[in-house]
Amino acid sequence: MTSLTMRGQAAVSHKLAIDRLRERRNLDRAAVDRFLGRHEIPIVEGSRCTFLHRGEADEVRLLHRTVGLPGDLPFARIDGTDLWFVVVELPEGSRFEYQLEVAIDGRRDRFNDPLNSRLAHSPMGSTSVCYARGYQTPxxxxxxxxxxxxxxxxxxxxxxxxxxxxxxxxxxxxxxxxxxxxxxxxxxxxxxxxxxxxxxxxxxxxxxxxxxxxxxxxxxxxxxxxxxxxxxxxxxxxxxxxxxxxxxxxxxxxxxxxxxxxxxxxxxxxxxxxxxxxxxxxxxxxxxxxxxxxxxxxxxxxxxxxxxxxxxxxxxxxxxxxxxxxxxxxxxxxxxxxxxxxxxxxxxxxxxxxxxxxxxxxxxxxxxxxxxxxxxxxxxxxxxxxxxxxxx
Amino acid sequence: MRIVLLGPQRTPALNAVVRSMDLDGRFATITAGWQEREPDDGELDDQLDGNAVNLSLYTRWLDVLERDPEFAAAERRLRTVLDDVQEVYLLRLDHGLRAVCDVQLRGDAGPLKEEALTEAVEAVRTLDEQHLQRISAVHAEFYDRWPPHDRTVIAQHREAVARLLRDAAALVVTGGHVGVLVTAMHLFNVAAALDAPVIAWSAGAMALTDRVVLFHDRSVQGAGNPELYGRGLSLLRGVVPLPHASGRLLLDDAQRMSVFARRFAPARCVLLEAGTRVDTDGDGSCPVGTRVLDVDGRVAVLEAA
CATH class of the missing domain: 3.40.50.1820 (Alpha/Beta hydrolase fold, catalytic domain)
Structure with a gap:
């Protein structure tokens, strides 16, 4: 079975949209706005999916219950911005349900990804869902x-x-x-x-x-x-x-x-x-x-x-x-x-x-x-x- | 009896066929395979220049089930028995065809392998034949206990159908659910009352034969085993019609197609694709140019002898 891996553990062959953004000089609010406006979030590029969060925070985590992935996945902040990201490798055809946890001043809030309109529903409530490459709703x-x-x-x-x-x-x-x-x-x-x-x-x-x-x-x-x-x-x-x-x-x-x-x-x-x-x-x-x-x-x-x-x-x-x-x-x-x-x-x-x-x-x-x-x-x-x- | 088999009629060619046959008068039509949509035959009537008389076999069948509840209950019991028989046959067939496949996959070609393959196919042919006999026996027993001509409602419909067929220049049978078609055509004794040419396509063509073979290699569950459903009207012998062959069969899989053709030989497995026309006379003879599956599993075109 191909495992789900975070970036850094998998070979990266092509530059991701998030990396191209990070390389830019003078990354201001307007540039981040344009970036988010251009992409569907999470950004699915091959088997790599970039999850994003925008806002002031001390810490952002990706919460999930997927066996094989490490526990909660920490986002990294892009210097000089309020944009946070984490890249996760999802094998072709995967459906991945998740939520975000944002810590500010010692308070931790858990919620669905506001940048992603896709939701999965259950008696327990809803969660955000990411469709990896190759997954299509039948x-x-x-x-x-x-x-x-x-x-x-x-x-x-x-x-x-x-x-x-x-x-x-x-x-x-x-x-x-x-x-x-x-x-x-x-x-x-x-x-x-x-x-x-x-x-x-x-x-x-x-x-x-x-x-x-x-x-x-x-x-x-x-x-x-x-x-x-x-x-x-x-x-x-x-x-x-x-x-x-x-x-x-x-x-x-x-x-x-x-x-x-x-x-x-x-x-x-x-x-x-x-x-x-x-x-x-x-x-x-x-x-x-x-x-x-x-x-x-x-x-x-x-x-x-x-x-x-x-x-x-x-x-x-x-x-x-x-x-x-x-x-x-x-x-x-x-x-x-x-x-x-x-x-x-x-x-x-x-x-x-x-x-x-x-x-x-x-x-x-x-x-x-x-x-x-x-x-x-x-x-x-x-x-x-x-x-x-x-x-x- | 003159029989014309056609390919699927999504782009209708019936009008041209009828004109070429120089037929004059009213055409009896059977659209029972369409079930609830049986009366939606306006386009068919147009193709027959407004001369269609629908035998309404599906409607008659529903009428029998409603007005003769005793027969309806017996028919349901028959269906349960036939379903059981079919299920057991399919179990055995699966094993039989797996044996054929395993032999096909085994090592190099040689006399031993060819002999084993022939025997494995023969075992499947025997199973097919036993199944047909078993189904026929179940039907015979049913009709013995419930003679249709003794059932008032059925007898009335049979008479009406026979009257309509007597005056018909030809019978036209469309596609749809082949099981419903066969059941309705048997119940209302179409074969006995028929003395006119028949034009049929898709399930209609299959229902005319002596062995109805079901096939679907592209279903949700993957390629299924071609199976014998039972006897059709036996107006056409020695032919296994394959409507939508390229859409429903894995024609590129020569080994699989070879087993198909060998199972039903000497009957000809005739491909009925859009635009196909095969003129035959009921004994299985097919004109030059007819596309068939040969025993090597390839699509061949019949040539002049």
Whole structure:
């Protein structure tokens, strides 16, 4: 793997825009204004990305959670100006989320990069994002005028297992017909997938492009996420004996194991896998995105904190006696997230248990846009569209 | 039976073809492959000088599903069984074709390798044949239990379709979803009622054959394995039509194309690109100049014998 490196550690062959600026004499405010006006920030030049901050400060740092890079990256100030910079080498195709930390008079403020309008959103808020050379937002994640929109209907499904009413958004594909029969996809953290991974748009587009079979999708949401998604028997019971049977009663679903798939990211992936593990006759496929499959080989120092205790116990047990719980698993993980090692490890565990696995890595982090960008590959592998039948 | 296969009609050439055939009267058309868009056939009607009569097979099919729920439920069960059969076939096919590929990649050419390759391809051909037989058996059992002519709604539609076909100067079949086309044309017994020339392109051309081969080398998931879908109307034998061949197939990959051609030989794999016209009579004979895949995996042009 090509590592992400700061300048000084990587060979520099071409002069960067920031270096040309620094070489200028009489660098005044107007020159800096013109420089910033001329460039899109961060400045991406080949694999090198220059991050900038303008303002009086004692210290400026680039904050990130990218595995492989040193911790917070210090900016350098250009003499005689209030312009700060740091150059980071990002391999082709990378997406890099970050924030700035500015220290003034002992106070430290953390915020998104005011010079960069690109933001990535999540339930935790937003962060700035840098697209390295070669990264392009997939066009199928953007609304397309020819894609006929599916319908989202809100359901309330009472659950005895969870002891609460659950809110489910149900996606019905365009051209939905009661006389047809559809496969079912259950998506954990459903509202977040709709809000932060554009999943409704993605479904509309993939179905329109014939990449994905017409599918009914149930977007489910947790109560106490760290409990319900951490190998909870109640959650598994909810999905298999309450939610899905009620959907199969009320909607034209195929209703067989082969036509059921569970999907989740992070803890949601643990919920999907642990449910399949409890009920191996329930569904044939899983989509596991950046699964929080933290485990220990010895001792108990997993580094995940108390919330991960039940996850670690589950994953350790599963790894000790792996078994075939579904037929097919689509699994993906970002190379720049700490979960890359557990996910790579699980690949062999899954395959060894006799399941067909498609595993994909992305130059990205633990983020909703990473998971959004994997949807085409994952969904079209699990429920392939009818493209092979169409000859216009 | 006179059959004319055409390339995709994004730039329509149908009008010129029809005029060259010196046909007079009304044209029965099948646009069921377009599904919900079946009635949007204005441009097609223009190409036929306003003489098109759409058989509306998709609309009839939906009508059957709605008015004969017992048959609809049985048909859904049939679809589930066929999906299972296809899935198992694809599993086995993948292994079979991987074996072919592994042999192709192995060391220098020689008699041992050629013999092994022939046997590996033969194993795939056997699998294809078994699959066709299995599908036919499933269909036969279904039609045994649910004879379409005994279903009132289907019988009414069959009669109407036969009447329209009787008066047609020719039948024109467009592209679209090949599975829907085959299902609708079988259900309404088009082959039995047909006594006129046929002009067809894309999925329409595939639906006329005795073996419908699905292929797509450029899908999201990469090159898929060409697979047998089942039997078409068998009005055209010994031909595997390849619509949009250059767009859908890795024609530059001679080894891959060679396996394709060898799998379905002696049937001819005929490339149907934009502008193509192939006049045939149903027995697979193709005119000089027809572009086909040869067993070496190259695109060849048929020459005079």
């Amino acid at each position: 066009e199928w994640t953007q609304p397309h005028p020819e894609s006929r929109p599916g319908e989202l209907i809100d359901l309330v499904v009472p659950s005895r297992a969870l002891r609460r009413d659950t809110n489910v958004s149900l996606y019905l594909p365009a051209r939905f017909r009661r006389s047809a029969r559809y496969p079912l996809l259950v998506v954990h953290d459903g509202d977040d997938f709709l809000h932060y991974a554009s999943m409704r748009t993605v479904l509309d587009n993939l179905i329109h492009r014939l990449d994905l079979a017409e599918t009914i999708v149930a977007f489910v949401n947790p109560g106490d996420r760290l409990v319900e998604y951490a190998n909870s028997a109640a959650h598994g019971r909810y999905l298999t004996t309450e939610l899905v049977p009620s959907l199969e009663e009320g909607f034209p679903l195929v209703g067989s194991r082969a036509a059921r798939c569970l999907m989740g990211s992070s803890f949601g992936a643990v919920a999907a896998l642990s449910t399949a593990n409890r009920y191996p006759d329930f569904c044939a496929s899983l989509i596991l995105l950046s699964g929080s499959f933290v485990f220990t080989d010895i001792g108990n120092d997993h580094g995940g904190g108390p919330a991960f205790e039940p996850v670690v116990r589950f994953v350790n047990r599963y790894r000790a006696a792996p078994r075939r719980v579904v037929d097919r698993i689509f699994s993906s993980c970002g190379i720049y997230e700490p979960l890359i090692i557990p996910n790579r490890s699980m690949l062999h565990t899954f395959e060894g248990a006799g399941m067909l696995v498609r595993y994909v890595e992305a130059r990205d982090g633990h983020s909703w846009e990473n998971w959004r960008d994997r949807l085409q590959e994952g969904l079209s592998w699990i429920y392939p569209g009818p493209q092979k039948y169409y000859y216009e």
